[in-house]
Amino acid sequence: MTHKLVPEHRILKEEEKQEILKNLNVGVHQFPKILKNDAAIRDMEPKQGDIVEIKRKSRTTGEAKYYRVVVVE
Amino acid sequence: MSKKIPSTIEKRLEERIKLIDVDTSTKKKIRKEVETEFQRMQVTSGEAVGVIAAQSIGEPGTQMTLNVFHFAGVSEMNTTVGLPRIIEILDARKTPSTPSMTIYLKKKYAKSEDDVRKVAAKLLHVNLGDVADDISVDLLNFRLTFSLDEDLKKTYAVKVKEVIEMLEKVFKDCEFKMLKTEKIRVKPPAEADVKDIYKLKVKLLDTFVKGILGINHVLPMKTESGEWYIKTAGTNLKKVLEIEEIDTVRTSSNDIFEIGKVLGIEAARSAIIHETLEVLNQQGINVNIRHLMLVSDTMTVNGEVKGITRYGVTALKDSVLARASFEVPTKHLFKATVRKEIDHLRGVVENVMINQPVPVGTGIPKLVYRSEKDGAKKRDKSSK
Known part of the structure; x- marks a missing residue:
């Protein structure tokens, strides 16, 4: 299901995750969080600690990438 | 830091650059200039963006009307607007004071008013009490009879059979029977006494029989471009999105929590x-959208919607002093004492309280001195 309020979510592969962590120079716990049972990623079988890449449509920059780490409630 | 400009600016730059008559090398120079200028205009790290956002939203907020209600359209439907609505959103209240949905329909249904009214009738929450007529309690035979009002049956598009089906689901121990006159006869369980039968009557009238739970009012409306849509009082995003005629892309609710749960x-x-x-x-x-983006990002960092209140965002803070400085300080201090909490004084508020430099702007970088004794290399002036 697509909805105008929901941007594209994608779970990063392990290599991509490591690269992001290296590029941003942060640890997993420093990311904003997304719940494992969040409606937008529920069907993608997320695991705790996965990083989700969100392609937001931004009014200021056109498209912005945002990252959230999957947490269990 | 990447030396890229966002796609919106790039698009505008390309449009402008086409209009001027210069050679490619100058164009390249212009692009470079825009890039450096963009980098320069970005917020420097350490800037107290939160305070700026608070002020930028707060100041215009003083100019807002304090009117709670405003009539939307011609009907009797109200929506909360103005400052009360802002407070409601930022405090992340569990339910808005006037929950409402804007329902768009698929193209083929959105053209004529009749089609829209049909869908609207399908959505509306109908209780048995809204359509039932002349309910009588027959104490002699110990049963209830009622009929459905002919006019209301049409306006709400209710069928007697459907009503009975719905009632049977809720009242499993009662017997429902449709009589020839389209009346419905209810037989309560054998052990029921007179008191029970009157209780049953009240319960029956309050039973949901048709539509979508929570949609209390529907109002077909028309946009300037001639498209019909439906405004509702009451929300139930999940159920509405399941309906076939609905445009699931644009249909939305004004209940932030509901959106968080469903989407x-x-x-x-x-x-x-x-x-x-x-x-x-x-x-x-006019408030710059960046401030609102910052606020909404803060409210959702934790994976669920948290308000700008002492139970929401402030409760997430690590520092005891920062939490105590917001509201009800004694409660936080006592609790922290019991839990033996340690304040590492890393935030702004704590440092203001103890009169130390705050980690904001130029307060962030720290001077580190390493003497030769600690293993620092002797600086060689000629090497650089």
Whole structure:
């Protein structure tokens, strides 16, 4: 299901995750969080600690990438 | 830091650059200039963006009307606007004071008023009490009879059979029978006494028989471009999105929590921005969207919607002193004492309280001195 309020979510592969962590120079716990049972990623079988890449449509920059780490409630 | 400019600026730059008559090398120079200028205009790290956002939303907020209600359209439907609505959104109240949905329909249904009214009738929450007529309690035979009002049956598009089906689901121990006159006869369980039968009557009238639970009012409306849509009082996003005639892409609710639950945290974030911006625009107030983006990002960092209150965002703070400085200080201090909490004084508020440099702007970088004794290399002036 697509909805105008929901941007594209994608779970990063392990290599991509490591690269992001290296590029941003942060640890997993420093990311904003997304719940494992969040409606937008529920069907993608997320695991705790996965990083989700969100392609937001931004009014200021056109498209912005945002990252959230999957947490269990 | 990447030396890229966002796609929106790039697009505008390309449009402008086409219009001027210069050679490619000059164009390249212009692009470079725009890039460096963009880098220069970005917020420097350490800037106290939160304070700026608070002031930028707070100041125009003083100019907002304090009117709670405003008539939307011709009907008797109310929506909360103005400052009360802003407070409601930012405090992340569990339910808005006037929950409402904007329901768009698929193209083929959105053209004529008749089609829209049909869908609207399908959505409306109908209790048995709204359609039932002349309910009589027959104490002699110990049963209830009622009929459905002919006119109301048409307006709400209710069928007797459907009503009985719904009632049977709720009242499993009662017997329902449709008589030839389209009346419905209810036989309560054998052990029921007179008191029970009157209780049953009240319960029956309060039973939901048709439509979508929570949609209390529907109002077909028309946009300027001639498209019909439906405004409702009451929300039930999940159930409405399941209906076939609905445009599931644009249909939305004004209940942030509901959006968070049905569509996810990112949708809730966009909804916060969208809703606050809408209220501000209605009042003719111009707040830079970046401030609202910051606020909504803060409200959703934790994966669920948290308000800017002592139970929400402030409760997430690590520092005891920072939490205590917001509201009800004694409660926080006592609790922290019991739990033996340690304050590492890393935030701004704590450091203001103890009269130390705050980690903001130039307060962030620290001077580190390493003497030769600690293993620092002797600086060789000639090497650089």
